[in-house]
Amino acid sequence: MIDENTLWLLSFYRSSEISGALFFGRIARTLSTSPIAHDLTRHFADESQHAWLWTDCIQQLGAKPLAIDAAYQDRYLAAAGLPANLMEVLALTQIFEQRVIRQYAQHSRTSSLTPAIRSTLTRIMQDEKWHIRWVRRALADLAGRHGKDAVDAALRRFAEADAAVFSLTMNEHAERVREIYNLTGRQS
Numbered sequence: 718m719i720d721e722n723t724l725w726l727l728s729f730y731r732s733s734e735i736s737g738a739l740f741f742g743r744i745a746r747t748l749s750t751s752p753i754a755h756d757l758t759r760h761f762a763d764e765s766q767h768a769w770l771w772t773d774c775i776q777q778l779g780a781k782p783l784a785i786d787a788a789y790q791d792r793y794l795a796a797a798g799l800p801a802n803l804m805e806v807l808a809l810t811q812i813f814e815q816r817v818i819r820q821y822a823q824h825s826r827t828s829s830l831t832p833a834i835r836s837t838l839t840r841i842m843q844d845e846k847w848h849i850r851w852v853r854r855a856l857a858d859l860a861g862r863h864g865k866d867a868v869d870a871a872l873r874r875f876a877e878a879d880a881a882v883f884s885l886t887m888n889e890h891a892e893r894v895r896e897i898y899n900l901t902g903r904q905s
Contacts, residue, residue: 718778718779718780719775719778719780722892722893722894722896722897723778723834723897724775724778724782724783725783725890725893726824726893726894726897727771727774727775727778727782727834728771728775728782728783728784728785729785729788729789731768731771731772731775731782731785732785732787732788733788733789733790733817734764734765734767734768734771735764735765735768735788736788736789736790736791737764737767737788737790738761738762738764738765738767738768740790741757741758741760741761741764742761742765744757744803744806745757745758745761748803752855752858753803753807753855756851756855759851760810760848760851763844763847763848766844767841767844770837770840770841771837773837774833774834774837777833778831778833778834789813789882789886790813792882792885792886793809793813793875793878793879793882796878796879796881796882797809797874797875797877797878800871802863803859804856804859804862804863804867804868804871805871805875807852807855807856807859808856808868808871808872808874808875809871809875809878810852811849811852811853811856811875812872812875812876812878812879813875813879814845814848814849814852815849816879816883817845818842818845818846818849821838821841821842821845822842824838824897825838825839825842827897856868856872
């Protein structure tokens with residue numbers, strides 16, 4: 718059986734993946750055929766698959782996903798503002814995907830992890846690595862149009878927003894997260 722804190726965290730992951738799928742689906746629908754449109758569409762499909770993987774994992778553990786009001790990404794707009802163009806969307810995505818893989822990797826190192834959770838994390842992290850690679854390449858290509866300084870500034874802006882959002886999220890849910898990750902004050 719799954720404990721309340723783990724159920725909450727897995728449901729939070731699921732909600733975040735659903736939000737990502739919806740976000741990338743809306744953007745992919747607006748893009749014409751291009752390498753970015755192709756990769757963004759795959760990214761959208763991956764996020765949707767990840768939401769299903771978390772749903773399945775939770776059910777394997779004998780529970781039903783909790784309804785989570787807001788996803789992690791929802792706080793980015795308040796912290797950094799709305800992305801102004803595709804380059805900024807990709808900069809935000811790069812920073813967010815790096816956060817996701819760090820959190821999933823940290824979670825995968827916990828000693829009390831069930832096989833279902835471990836295999837779900839492992840499976841999803843493979844896709845997350847590809848997400849980081851394709852977005853990095855796309856940003857390098859877009860630097861020609863927007864300028865490397867603009868790309869770097871967008872990455873810094875979203876990294877600062879991510880740090881603020883992460884801190885706020887960890888403070889709100891410190892008890893849950895500490896228990897799950899067996900933390901003793903260390904967070905990344």
